[in-house]
Amino acid sequence: MQRYFLEIAYDGTSYHGWQVQHNAVSVQQRVNEALAKILRSPVETVGAGRTDTGVHAKQLYVHVDVEAGQIPNADRFLHALNALLPFDIAARRLLPVQQDAHARFDAVERSYEYHIHFDKDPFSINKSWQLRDYPDVQRMNEAAAFLLGKQDFGCFSKSNTQVFTNICTVTRAEWVDVQGRLIFHVTADRFLRNMVRAIVGTLLDIGLKNKKASSILDVIQSQDRAKAGTSVPAHGLYLTKVIYPYISTES
Incomplete structure (x- = not known):
């Protein structure tokens, strides 16, 4: 498996915060769904932190594990991901990192x-x-x-x-x-x-x-x-x- 950091930005107006909720739509849910469609398997992301309902993010990193070789071209992957994401969520960068890198705990x-x-x-x-x-x-x-x-x-x-x-x-x-x-x-x-x-x-x-x-x-x-x-x-x-x-x- 290869771990990636995905940089995203979003308008939080329509979402009940970042974290997946059982009874409401969240930013993480929409990101996980779009990634799962591209990668053709369930995806669990880990974010740098939580934002509450209505809060926006100009920059947030999440990490995700992908089978090695499944993303041969980062730019094409981002283009495809942005086509699937709602208009109020944007994917900015995709960066390969070490397997133990952590979007939440490594932020300084x-x-x-x-x-x-x-x-x-x-x-x-x-x-x-x-x-x-x-x-x-x-x-x-x-x-x-x-x-x-x-x-x-x-x-x-x-x-x-x-x-x-x-x-x-x-x-x-x-x-x-x-x-x-x-x-x-x-x-x-x-x-x-x-x-x-x-x-x-x-x-x-x-x-x-x-x-x-x-x-x-x-x-x-x-x-x-x-x-x-x-x-x-x-x-x-x-x-x-x-x-x-x-x-x-x-x-």
């Missing part, structure tokens, strides 16, 4: 963006969250700086998740104004479930309610989800990059 860095707009825009529906009031971006960035480094982020995680630790190392947390819209950029070695959406909600509380930037420290130290802000809607969230030590970031 992940990046997300959260998009916010303020004026009514029909072209941003399900792609960005509309807010009425413009927050204090400087105060939010001052608060975001307290997120950097290695610490326990249990306060931003959904309860009853099956993880061994809530420790994450955040290397970037920054709000950027792009032509009157706001984008929150965050990068870490790993993320807890619902972590980014809870962080964004907490930072917006600070930026909209004139709370002190340092108040986020009390939230982090509490390790209590109830102390953090409300999770913002999923449709503004994008997984944008997944980094592996043995894969070039260049397409």
